[in-house]
Structures are given as C-alpha cells and as structure tokens.
Amino acid sequence: MTHQEKMLQLVELYEESGLSQRAFCQEQGLKLSQFTYWIHKVRKEKQATSGFVQLSPPEPAAQLEVIYPNGVKVRLPARDLQLVSRLLHLY
Incomplete structure (x- = not known):
C-alpha cells in the first residue's frame, strides 16, 4: 500500500x-x-x-421602498445607496 x-x-x-x-x-x-x-x-x-460544483442559493435581493408625501412609491435595490440618496433629496 x-x-x-x-x-x-x-x-x-x-x-x-x-x-x-x-x-x-x-x-x-x-x-x-x-x-x-x-x-x-x-x-x-x-x-x-x-463533475459537480456546490452552489449556494443567491441571497434575496434587499429592496428599499421610498414613499413620497404625494403617495408615489419607488422600489429599488438597497445596494445602490447613491440612487437612494438622490431620490430622497428630490422632494
């Protein structure tokens, strides 16, 4: 052996x-x-x-929802913080 x-x-x-x-x-x-x-x-x-590769399930994409005083709702990926900041400053 x-x-x-x-x-x-x-x-x-x-x-x-x-x-x-x-x-x-x-x-x-x-x-x-x-x-x-x-x-x-x-x-x-x-x-x-x-012949196989172990895969992990993707993490669910975290989303944010911005609701303006006039009732408009905007949903977007939480990872794009610059866009979130711009949307908050629009109103």
Whole structure:
C-alpha cells in the first residue's frame, strides 16, 4: 500500500469516526498538520472529480421602498445607496 493510499484510507476512517481531527491523530499517531493537509487534499480531489460544483442559493435581493408625501412609491435595490440618496433629496 502506497503512502497516498494509506492516507486516503485514514481520511475515510476519520470521516466515519466522529472524532475531532486532534483526537483522531492522537489515536492513530499522526501529525495534526500533516493529516489536515491530507483531509483538504482528499476533499479537493473529490470535489474536482465529481463533475459537480456546490452552489449556494443567491441571497434575496434587499429592496428599499421610498414613499413620497404625494403617495408615489419607488422600489429599488438597497445596494445602490447613491440612487437612494438622490431620490430622497428630490422632494
């Protein structure tokens, strides 16, 4: 068994163990920094070979609503603060 195969097997054992990285390394006689490197390497390889990329759902776009005294309502993205400022100063 090559060193790489051994480390891959240990990473799988760790993920199934429910132990912290530190506790697992102490139990197996491993250096924490080296094992952390292998965990990241294995996870990166799994992600690259899966053909899928994990996406996060977009955050809902925050909107502001400016209501003028005459009843006119203007809705706009909250991220454009210059536009909000200009609209407030129009009245």
